[in-house]
Amino acid sequence: MTTPNPTDRAPRNLFLRVTTDVHFWIPLCVLLGGLILLDKLS
Amino acid sequence: MPAANAITPPVQTPVHATRLRTLQSLGIFCGFAAGAWLGGAEAPIKLVNPDISPITVSLIMVLGVFLARWSVPAFIRGTAHVRNDVRQAPHLIVWAVLAGCMWAVANTLTIYAIRNVGLSIAFPLWNTNSLLGIFWGFLLFNELHYAGWKRWLGVIGGAICMFGGATLLAIASSHQAAPGKAALGIFAALGAGILWGTMYIPYRKAYLTGMNPLSFITFFTVGELATMTLLAVGYRGATPLWHELVSARAVLFWLMLGGFVWVIGDLFQQYATKYVGISRGIPLSNTNQLWGLLWGILVFHELRGAGHTVYAQVAGGSILMALGAVAIALSSATAREHSSWQDAADREGKRYGVEGEYVQAGMEGREMQGRAATSAGRTMIDWLLILGTTALFAVLAMMAKLPQMEIGLGWGIVLALAMLSLLATCGIALWRTTRFR
Numbered sequence: 001m002t003t004p005n006p007t008d009r010a011p012r013n014l015f016l017r018v019t020t021d022v023h024f025w026i027p028l029c030v031l032l033g034g035l036i037l038l039d040k041l042s
Numbered sequence: 043m044p045a046a047n048a049i050t051p052p053v054q055t056p057v058h059a060t061r062l063r064t065l066q067s068l069g070i071f072c073g074f075a076a077g078a079w080l081g082g083a084e085a086p087i088k089l090v091n092p093d094i095s096p097i098t099v100s101l102i103m104v105l106g107v108f109l110a111r112w113s114v115p116a117f118i119r120g121t122a123h124v125r126n127d128v129r130q131a132p133h134l135i136v137w138a139v140l141a142g143c144m145w146a147v148a149n150t151l152t153i154y155a156i157r158n159v160g161l162s163i164a165f166p167l168w169n170t171n172s173l174l175g176i177f178w179g180f181l182l183f184n185e186l187h188y189a190g191w192k193r194w195l196g197v198i199g200g201a202i203c204m205f206g207g208a209t210l211l212a213i214a215s216s217h218q219a220a221p222g223k224a225a226l227g228i229f230a231a232l233g234a235g236i237l238w239g240t241m242y243i244p245y246r247k248a249y250l251t252g253m254n255p256l257s258f259i260t261f262f263t264v265g266e267l268a269t270m271t272l273l274a275v276g277y278r279g280a281t282p283l284w285h286e287l288v289s290a291r292a293v294l295f296w297l298m299l300g301g302f303v304w305v306i307g308d309l310f311q312q313y314a315t316k317y318v319g320i321s322r323g324i325p326l327s328n329t330n331q332l333w334g335l336l337w338g339i340l341v342f343h344e345l346r347g348a349g350h351t352v353y354a355q356v357a358g359g360s361i362l363m364a365l366g367a368v369a370i371a372l373s374s375a376t377a378r379e380h381s382s383w384q385d386a387a388d389r390e391g392k393r394y395g396v397e398g399e400y401v402q403a404g405m406e407g408r409e410m411q412g413r414a415a416t417s418a419g420r421t422m423i424d425w426l427l428i429l430g431t432t433a434l435f436a437v438l439a440m441m442a443k444l445p446q447m448e449i450g451l452g453w454g455i456v457l458a459l460a461m462l463s464l465l466a467t468c469g470i471a472l473w474r475t476t477r478f479r
Binding site (some may be wrong): 030 | 087097132133136137140141144147148150151178182226229230233234235237240241244249250273277357393394
């Protein structure tokens, strides 16, 4: 996996830094769970 | 692409003890003000005909939220500050949009919860988000590190109190709702709590990095509106949704007002999160449960006809939750704990290449050096946002009708005045201490 350069602010590099941040996947998974629950309730 | 040589590595110096105490007190005050406004925001939903789909109700609320999240920052500081913040930490746009998506789904779940188990029951259930907030704060952002056993006891004891209160209220819900409906309402409320509890990860990321809450919410709301529009069109269909919106014109004002009031509460909550962290900020703003209870019982007569046992359960559960929140509030961060927050801020700054002075200024609630002189005031766009939003709300207010239901208007006015007093005093405190940084 490419290591993002912290001083490069190109959009692609910023996106890479966000998606390689493990913190990002926690809220994303919870959001998907919330959408599934909403689907069951609707 | 060459490296941006203007970016200096984030090296933090400890915040002065007096300044730290001031910011902690301000954060606590913001948390209580948030509670009042977040609690009051749910009341307008009760004025709405239950025949309208919850998703449509949520979409209309989010429209009000969207307008508020742009017009309030435009009014307070001007949107030029938003551009400055984005230049410093552009990655936070992604985090803000993600948090906004979570908020929209959680908000829709709360409407199902309110309809199935009632406002006074649903509130404490989704307010268990504070337990999750404490967990994420500790695990990801060094909150409660080096806090000492008294503060741990305050936070964990408070959290257990709040959980006990929520459980008591859940038991009371079986007296309020029809069998089968209660379970759906409880699932919806707990789901909203998990979403909101996790939504504070992006919040904390943003504020450790130094972003201004007024900037964060403008991108946050893009996620909210996009998610709600997709959900509403997906579940209802474009044409039925349009017909429902047109037929709901008499209640558009109440729902959008609910969204607007929510934004004021959320803004205070964001400042609380910024200055006392998520492990303290969320429980404090969860005092909205008490405000929700007051609105539900005094204005909407929610528990009328219920037995003494139900009243005892609801009141006991609420008091228990409030005591838990107070215990957490009294366990404010020490200088040593705060220095571990700064370590987390350093980590974020290094990962995302954010200028050290920007991160430091954000933590100290002051303007970045050199920024004050270059900051622009309000532009024509800001005034258009402010006037356009005001005009739209005025038009909707003229179309609005009060539903045929018994409302304790006197109590409603008293509660609204109390909220306005908190808005004024906390707003002044924020201005004097941080200039809304």
